[in-house]
Amino acid sequence: MTSLHAKNALLPTGWASNVLLQWNAKGELTTVTPDTPPGNTPKTAGPVTPGLPNLHSHAFQRAMGGLTEFRGATQDSFWSWRTLMYQFAARLSPEQVEAIATWLYIEMLEAGYTSVCEFHYLHHSTDGTPYADDAELSKALLRAAHTAGIGMTLLPVLYQTSGFDSTPPTAGQRRFIRSTDSMLCLLDTLKPLCDAQGARLGLAPHSLRAVPPDSLREAVAGLHAIDASAPVHIHIAEQTAEVDACLAWSGQRPVAWLLDHAPVDARWCLIHATHMVDTEYQRAAASGAVAGICPSTEANLGDGLFDMPRWRGAGGAWGIGSDSHACVNAAEELMLLEYGQRLQFRQRNVLASTDHSQVATATLLQAVAGGAQASGRAAKGLAVGQRADFCVLDAQHLALAGLAAPDMLSAHVFASHRTSALDAVWVGGQQRTRQGRHPLHDAAAAAFIQARTQLTQG
Known part of the structure; x- marks a missing residue:
């Protein structure tokens, strides 16, 4: 058992004071108790917030x-x-992919992400x-x-x-x-590897234009024969040309x-879903699927804006992804949203x-819940039975010093000049930063710089 004491912590129900956190050897929270004297328990350097899954x-x-x-x-666009x-x-090369991903996942941890859903199509x-x-x-x-040391949901694509009319793939x-x-064989191979690592395995039918209807049906059925609760992610309605x-x-x-x-339900994550009409917002939210919003990438690619009030009004779950990683900063994605x-x-x-x-409090809690659902991981926040995935804000950071805990989170998201106001990040009860x-x-x-130099100058 390992313990920490936080003067302030953001629980799924909201902010609480004097919170005792304890977790077991599996990295699962066993105690989340407010109004508890610190005693000899180690104290955090600032408020504790749940780690954000990058979906x-x-x-x-x-x-x-x-x-x-x-x-x-x-006229440049997504397609160019x-x-x-x-x-x-x-x-x-495989070596370059590993070097790039290792650096990226370290960046994610330093930026407040504690798990990642990797939509992996380079096979x-x-x-x-x-x-x-x-x-x-x-x-x-x-x-x-x-x-x-980041939590992983691997989603082979x-x-x-x-194209929608089964146009043959291009050379690119x-x-x-x-x-x-072939995909189902790959999933069979990867399942024990993911289980041994504590990772989650799912499937990503790339998009409706890339997966014909029969293949979509057979692949999803095959995945759920392997793991009935496995997540399914799909790009959908990202561009008006696609619609x-x-x-x-x-x-x-x-x-x-x-x-x-398709059997769309709470196991599904609809990535982007930017261009929907009202009936689609209503029906998709009612299905239980998560909307995967990627604000910095959607801005970078000129996709358009998701109607978040309409989605939330329909009761829709949602989470945040950094997608193409023009930005790797959990707080900045919430700000851009x-x-x-x-x-x-x-x-x-x-x-x-x-x-x-408080916008930062509301959006972080909702993004954590939706991201955890989309990842298929017990990472829904600071609650008993969930993973001990959390961040500690730096109470002495210039943008945060002297503020109350909810205002510290708001300053981290909206006023930290995009510098990190995070003191520490924990994943599964292990301190990673x-x-x-x-x-x-x-x-x-x-290693990342070496790989990128090889790719750009080789």
């Missing part, structure tokens, strides 16, 4: 940061960005042929997560076509392609088609709730 990550894209910020067409991404992905060698070990790149990501997609049988193409193919919008043709809603509706404090008037820094920071950063 959408393409790890290799971290090494692309800054490389697509130029106009390469008369995707061409550059394919060119970058075509060059990556094969550069010419599209399988590696001798078909799971080589999946194993590289598992090793990276283990080295960093099923990718088969380049050759590293992604798998048959449904138009789906309408031309089926006569339905993407989210409506998915709800009519709120600011996008302010710009959209020309109001302030849009995402405060009836239970919590001290004074805002991971012990492998320097070594992992050097």
Whole structure:
């Protein structure tokens, strides 16, 4: 048993004082008791908040940061960005993928993420042929997560076509392609590896344009034959061109088609879901699925803005992902989410709730709950039976010093000048950062720089 005492801690019901936290050897919280004298229990350096699950990550894209910020067409868009991404992905080696992911996961920990859902679609060698070990790149990501010490939900991606009408894949997609049988074999291989590491295994049908209906049905059924509670993530309705193409193919919008043709429920995460009409918001929320919102990437790619008040009004669950990792900062994603809603509706404090008037408190609690659901992990916050995944704010940080605990969290999200106001991050009861820094920071950063240099100058 290990213990900490927090003068203030953000529990699922709200802020509490003098909270005793205890966890067992499995990293599960066994005691979360407010109004408890500290005694001889070690004390935290500031308020304790739940760790945020990052529900959408393409790890290799971290090494692309800054490389697509130029106009390469008369009008740049997601689709022109995707061409550059394919060119970058075509060059990556397993060693480079592992180095990039290890650094990224360390960045995530230093930025307040305690687990990650890795939407993994880079499966094969550069010419599209399988590696001798078909799971080589999946194993590289598992090793990276283990080295960093972050919780992992591995989501191998099923990718088969380049359009809604079963258009054959392009040369740029050759590293992604798998048959449904091949995917199910990969899942069988990965399940014991994930179990041994304490990771979770799920499936990511890439999108409706990349997975034909029969394959979608068979793959999801095959996954749930392996693990009935396994998470399913899918890109959906990210771009208006995607919506138009789906309408031309089926006569339905993407989210409506998915709800009519797939067993969407609380195991599913709808990534982006940016472009929905009211009936889709209502039906998708009622299904129990989580909306996976990625504010910095959606801004970077020009996707558009999700209507969060409409989704929350329908009772929808949601979480946060850093996706292409133009930004790796949990607090900044929450800030961007709120600011996008302010710009959209020309109001302030849009995402405060009836239970919590502080936007940072309301959004963090909801993002933690939705992110945990999407990850398939017991990471829903500071409660008995959940993972001991939490962050300690630095009460002496210039932006936070002298404030009450709820205001410290607000200052961390909205007023820390994007510098980290985190003192420590714990995952499964293990301290992963001290004074805002991971012990492998320097070594992992050097390996990342070497890999990126090879890719950009080789």
